[in-house]
Amino acid sequence: MxxxxxxxxxxxxxxxxxxxxxxxxxxxxxxxxxxxxxxxxxxxxxxxxxxxxxxxxxxxxxxxxxxxxxxxxxxxxxxxxxxGPAALKLGLASLSRLDSVKLARQRLAPLMEQIGETLALAVWGNQGPTIVHWEESPQAVTVNLRLGDVMPLLSSATGLCFSAFMAQPPGKLGSNNSHHLHERLPPMLKAELAHLQKLARKDVPKTMADVTAVLDEVRRRGMARVVDTLLPGVAGFCAPVFDADGHLALGIVALGSLATFDPDWDGAVARPLAQAARQLSSDLGYAAP
Structure with missing residues (x-):
């Protein structure tokens, strides 16, 4: 043998x-x-x-x-x-299976019917706020965004929302928040700001003082908005969703053409979007301060 x-x-x-x-x-x-x-x-x-x-x-x-x-x-x-792309696919698969994302995905279809605009979900990934789900409206505006895209921090509603609410927890407005900053966020903001300064864009923050003022406004409003900034002729909102520990779990994004999209803070898009984000936060165990 x-x-x-x-x-x-x-x-x-x-x-x-x-x-x-x-x-x-x-x-x-x-x-x-x-x-x-x-x-x-x-x-x-x-x-x-x-x-x-x-x-x-x-x-x-x-x-x-x-x-x-x-x-x-x-x-x-x-x-x-x-x-590489295989790492991205694995990461997106993992992110999409988070309970908060699953719960949010179930609510996008009725929310889209209510506001009539394209919706998306974003979470914080390795490189920044990342689109993990897309619900396209029948009247969708053509945009060059795809699942897995990382959104810019200072020229997109998604990026501004994550920058604001990762930097400072809800209920601490006006406080010195430097020690609350996500460890990777400050250098990422500075790097993006330096890039925008080289481009000499006039529709985005120009200094760190401008960045602070913009993020304070996002926190005061409770959501972020861009109009004709990320894409020409397109407006968007991003509302934060918090988990039971008060951490930013994801952002619900609405965007559309300025020909049909209501960009008002108290308009037909912002109000139901904010309400949906508040309800989802509550369902995840978050108690607003």
Whole structure:
């Protein structure tokens, strides 16, 4: 009888430690994905490897496999690495299964019938506020937005909503909120502001003082609005939804053409949108201050 050869993966159950056995190489390689997920942008090989605590040669071998699986992409021009389409699909699948997103999706159809405009759901992802669901109105305006798109923080209603309500919890208006800021939010705001300053745009905040004033206004209104800013001829609102701990769970977005969309703060879009967000927050266990 031929003796069966064993491999490191054939460890008998009796010899396994209390913690269930796994494949160490998978865990090691995943550290590269974690670093990319936490990074504000693409990384050079040396920086990615250093942050993951491994040599560049070792990191490169993992990255070759991750590229084949489309978990990672490499820019041919800059040679920098970033998360790939497969990572995006996995992230969107995970985000869409959150209870808050499930509950919100059930309420979009009747809300859209009430206001007659396109609706979307956004959550905070690795790179910022991310569109995870889209409910298109029959009179939808053509927009170049897709599931998985990350919205700009200072020129979209979604970005302004997340910037305002992640920076300062509800019920603390006017307080010094620097210690409440999401750890990644301040550098992201500064980077986007610097980019907008280079473009010399006149329809967005120009200084950090302007940013503070705009976000204070968003908190005072209880939702964010942009008109003819993110896209020409398009207006949008984003209303925050909070969980039982008072954290921003998601944003409900409404947008449409200025030819039909009511941009008034107390208009036919803003009022039912705000009410839907308040009701969903309450159903998630949030008690307004």
């Amino acid at each position: 031929t003796e069966r050869k064993t491999s490191p993966d054939d460890t008998p159950p009796d010899s396994l430690p209390a913690q269930r056995a796994g494949i160490q190489s998978v865990e090691v390689g995943f550290s590269l994905l974690q670093v990319l997920g936490a990074s504000p942008g693409p990384l050079m090989l040396r920086d990615l490897a250093s942050a993951a605590g491994m040599s560049a040669a070792k990191a490169h071998r993992y990255l070759v496999s991750f590229q084949r699986l489309e978990l990672v992409t490499q820019d041919a021009g800059t040679t920098r690495y970033d998360l």
